[in-house]
Amino acid sequence: MVPSTSNLSSKQPAHNPKDIEVEERKRLLVDRDGYDSDDFDQPENKEERWSSRKIAITASALIGLLITGTFARTVLFGTPGRTHGSETAVLYSNGTEGFKRTVVIVSIDGLRADYLDRGLTPHLLALSKKGLRAKSMKxxxxxxxxxxxxALMTGLHAESHGIVANNFWDPASKEEFHYNRISSAWNPAWWLGEPMWExxxxxxxxxxNLMWPGPPKTLTEASPTYFVPWKDKVPLGEKLDQILHWIDLPLHTRPQLIMAYEPxxxxxxxxxxxxxxxxxxxxVIVDRFAKDLHDSLEARNLTDIVDIVFVSDHGMTDTSHPEPVYIDDILGADGLKAIEHEDGWPSMGLRFHSNANASKLLxxxxxxxxANPEKFEVxxxxxxPERYHFSKHERIAPIYVVPKIGYILTTHAEGDVGMSKGNHGYDNDExxxxxxxxxxxxxxxxAKAQYQRRSQDSRLVARAKKGWHSTSHDTFIMQPFRNVEIYNLVIKLLGISNKAAPTNGTIGFWEQYL
Incomplete structure (x- = not known):
């Protein structure tokens, strides 16, 4: 779900909270993207018989080239890991050009953690075998x-970064934030904290920034060097081309941090x-995209220079046959009319009119x-709950009704109109x-090599204190961690930890891996 670029007036008319909820439900029902890239599997090389003389000559030539290439690389680009003024100034060579350490972070919206266990993502799993995979990310x-x-961009909880839902009322500004309206979604006043690109x-x-949800600039007027605004139904092939265009730019105009989003x-x-x-x-399509991105970097000899981080924002649960919880049965007709603002669907963040008896309705x-603890909490x-980290901001409605998995909050008049067959927004422990x-x-x-060296055996067995599991000789699965740790990971990979902003992440969390 992302901001639309449709023409909108600068001043929005007043909206009934029920209309807003139905509108949001309907906007979720959007057709998927397309991607027509082929699976570029390489044919196996045929073996040839070589004479001993040919082998000796070829080996000598290769050794000579290796020595010459190593010397040239050291002279032109410096030894990997050697700093030139600052850590961010280190140059590495892909054999033809100089590159600075680069991070590409790609968000696949709605990719539930256990989707990777369906046997439909061989390329993402192949990457995880070469690199890392978490059991899940909270x-x-x-x-x-x-x-x-x-949260991924800033390392902050919602109560800290201020985006407390996809739509919500701000009592301070007396305005409503809605994810699909540029007039609010691109207004930097809503977005608190410091994103990694800033x-x-x-x-x-x-x-x-390639369509990552968020504003084009922050309150400090900071903005990414390159910004491609949201546009729906952009084929993944075009997004890949854009990423590679940035990768292929000359050194001094080439991004070291690329953020991309796919919905x-x-x-x-x-x-x-x-x-x-x-x-x-x-x-299958997004998995193919992951392969094509990796293969494109590999073709440029950049897999030892560029870190690719694939993440998602949340999972998805089945809501094709939800059991309704009728709020009008609880509040009555007058109580329903007393609702002034309703935030955060599928939850209900409720603000009642000033003349309503809010205590009685609560x-x-x-x-x-x-009476129905299996259905919802208030x-x-x-x-x-402290684990939600969702109480210390005035944008959070004073009363929050949170449905359990399998239930929806609605009224008899609304029923399940606009209800999607899959949804999220529920308890983040689910x-x-x-x-x-x-x-x-x-x-x-x-990181994997470091843990292998520490292990008594080349295989990492399940050891909770180490934070790892091993499911095969070359597959390593990290224990679950929180997504507010991602900001510090990227900043550390870029070599600018001394510039990092305060976050809700765990101090030193990535030291065990880096």
């Missing part, structure tokens, strides 16, 4: 697109559910929840809400 609450993409730009690095899997999940044929077909909701900012993490590049290879 999204922030609420498990929605905009709060989590900004940190990188401040450190003098070039950055590029087609999330759109398929909403439209047809997480177990549908369309989701599986789209999963009591009715709490008692109904106690929280205030004071009773919100298995179906977990996101994925796969990385490949010098970081992941070195």
């Amino acid at each position: 999204p922030v609450f609420p498990t929605l697109t905009f709060p989590n993409h900004w 940190t990188a730009e401040k450190a003098g690095l070039v950055t590029a 087609s899997l999330d759109q398929a999940g909403h439209a047809t559910g997480p177990y549908s044929k369309q989701v599986n077909e789209t999963l 009591h009715a909701l709490v008692e109904a929840s106690k 929280y205030t900012r004071q009773t919100m 298995v179906s809400m977990q996101a994925m993490f796969v990385a490949h590049g010098p970081f992941s290879v070195n």
